[in-house]
Amino acid sequence: MKDLLVNINKAFESKxxxxxxxxxxxxxxxxxxxxxxxxxxxxxxxASHLKALEELEYIAxxxxxxxxxxxxTYRATDQGKKAFESHLQALENLxxxxx
Amino acid sequence: MKDLLVNINKAFESKxxxxxxxxxxxxxxxxxxxxxxxxxxxxxxxASHLKALEELEYIAxxxxxxxxxxxxTYRATDQGKKAFESHLQALENLxxxxx
Numbered sequence: 001m002k003d004l005l006v007n008i009n010k011a012f013e014s015k016x017x018x019x020x021x022x023x024x025x026x027x028x029x030x031x032x033x034x035x036x037x038x039x040x041x042x043x044x045x046x047a048s049h050l051k052a053l054e055e056l057e058y059i060a061x062x063x064x065x066x067x068x069x070x071x072x073t074y075r076a077t078d079q080g081k082k083a084f085e086s087h088l089q090a091l092e093n094l095x096x097x098x099x
Numbered sequence: 100m101k102d103l104l105v106n107i108n109k110a111f112e113s114k115x116x117x118x119x120x121x122x123x124x125x126x127x128x129x130x131x132x133x134x135x136x137x138x139x140x141x142x143x144x145x146a147s148h149l150k151a152l153e154e155l156e157y158i159a160x161x162x163x164x165x166x167x168x169x170x171x172t173y174r175a176t177d178q179g180k181k182a183f184e185s186h187l188q189a190l191e192n193l194x195x196x197x198x
Contacts, residue, residue, distance in 0.1 A: 001121065001138060002139050004118075005114055008114045010113075013112050018193060022193060025197050026197070038101070039101065039104070084197075088194050088197060091190050092191075092194055095190060098121055
């Protein structure tokens with residue numbers, strides 16, 4: 001059982017983070033508001049999860065101006081993609097163990 | 100994306116709870132120390148997760164004496180098994196969406 005759980009990554013435990021990473025696996029980059037809309041999260045909740053994933057270097061933030069408007073986009077790092085893949089694999093193994 | 104996340108159950112998010120429910124899906128019942136050993140958790144940590152799952156009526160606690168020694172065992176309720184199955188199904192769908 002310990003073996004089945006060892007690759008489950010605490011960083012991806014919550015529904016919000018599973019959602020964020022899932023979106024970033026299939027979208028090269030995405031801005032804050034689109035992500036918020038897609039995941040139906042509040043500003044504060046989304047921001048805190050993004051911050052945590054950024055600190056782990058699983059996502060990277062890109063800040064720029066479009067004209068005079070600030071625009072912040074997010075993308076998954078290679079490290080983040082790899083870690084998320086391992087997490088999904090661990091969940092898959094756990095599911096198989098339960099079927 | 101919201102659809103993919105809707106059946107992910109916050110009650111089962113953490114590694115500890117995934118572990119507890121996985122054990123209780125394949126074991127009719129289990130005592131506290133065996134569960135602790137299997138999942139490599141501290142007393143306090145395991146107790147708080149069990150308490151939460153009990154309050155949700157996903158697990159049931161059975162207290163008895165074996166001779167003079169108290170013995171507490173845990174089992175998944177039908178409701179708990181059903182909810183956990185839905186959660187696993189939701190994770191599986193999320194994984195499929197990412198592959």
